[in-house]
Amino acid sequence: MKLSEIQLETDRLTLRVQRAEDFEGFAELLGDEEACRYIGGHMPRAAAWRKFLQMPGAWLIQGFGMFAVIEKASGEWVGNIGPWQPEGWPGTEVGWALRRMAWGKGYALEAATAAIDWSFDNLGWTDVIHSIDHDNQASQLLAQRLGSRNRGPGRLPAPFDEVEVDIWGQTREEWRARRKASA
Numbered sequence: 001m002k003l004s005e006i007q008l009e010t011d012r013l014t015l016r017v018q019r020a021e022d023f024e025g026f027a028e029l030l031g032d033e034e035a036c037r038y039i040g041g042h043m044p045r046a047a048a049w050r051k052f053l054q055m056p057g058a059w060l061i062q063g064f065g066m067f068a069v070i071e072k073a074s075g076e077w078v079g080n081i082g083p084w085q086p087e088g089w090p091g092t093e094v095g096w097a098l099r100r101m102a103w104g105k106g107y108a109l110e111a112a113t114a115a116i117d118w119s120f121d122n123l124g125w126t127d128v129i130h131s132i133d134h135d136n137q138a139s140q141l142l143a144q145r146l147g148s149r150n151r152g153p154g155r156l157p158a159p160f161d162e163v164e165v166d167i168w169g170q171t172r173e174e175w176r177a178r179r180k181a182s183a
Contacts, residue, residue, distance in 0.1 A: 003059050008067065008114045015067035015082065015111055015118075018055050022068045025077035026052045029099045038136045039097045040160070055080060064123055066095065069111045071102070078102035082115040083123060088157030090167055091129035094119055096142070108142050116146065117179075120172045129169035131156060143168040147178045 008015040018026075030036050030048040043051060058065030066082035079098035085091075094115050096108050119125050130148055132139045140150075147170055154167035170178075 006059075008118055010110045010114050012072055013078075013107060013111050013114075014070040014072055015114055016070065017059050017065070018052070018068045018080075022077040023049065023052050025099055026080075029079065029097060032100055035100045036097065038133045038139065058084070058086075064119070067111070067115060069098070069102075069107065071107070076101070078107055079111075081108065081111040083119045083125075086157070090131060090154045090156065091169065092119070092123075092125045092127055093129050093131060095130060096139070103138075109145055112142065112146055116175060120175060126172050127169060128172075128175065129154075129167050131165045132168055134164050134166060140166075140168070146170075147175065 003017045006017055027045050027048045030043040030051065031045070033042045036042055040051075055065040055068075062085070064083045066080040066084055068077055069079045069081050070076065071078050077099075079096065079102055081096040081098075082094060084093045084095045094112055096112055098108055102108075116128055119128060128148075129151075130139065130143045130146075131154060132143060148168040149170065151167045151169055154165050155161060156163055156165060
């Protein structure tokens, strides 16, 4: 399957591989100090462009990466959510980052649920984690809503090795049992 054909649909969102036209929203996200404080911090536009290229590169090299999340009603890029496992990462992660305009709408839960399903079904993962800063209450609440539990402190590779994170997660079996029980 071509990368351009990989697409997930939820009621309100489309999840797909990043495209060049997604950069404006991404640059806005990384230009917003509050929105990006737990994902490496504010970046000027030129640095944001280099970071933007990570996900298409991950898709090309690893066969997966975070999805661009598109709001169906507006066609707006609202964030990145999906599988992520850079070199030295503490596990197979489904992570998220949303523009402020998408906060409080339930998009993160909707997209993360689709991305976790896809990761277990298509990547063969047996476990999923979320590396969450100790102070990031919103992400901790999302992880709980996804059924993940705090497994304790973790360490990210350099240059983020000084950031204190907790590793939240669950197994594929736990995820599927929870999904089946809520159906």
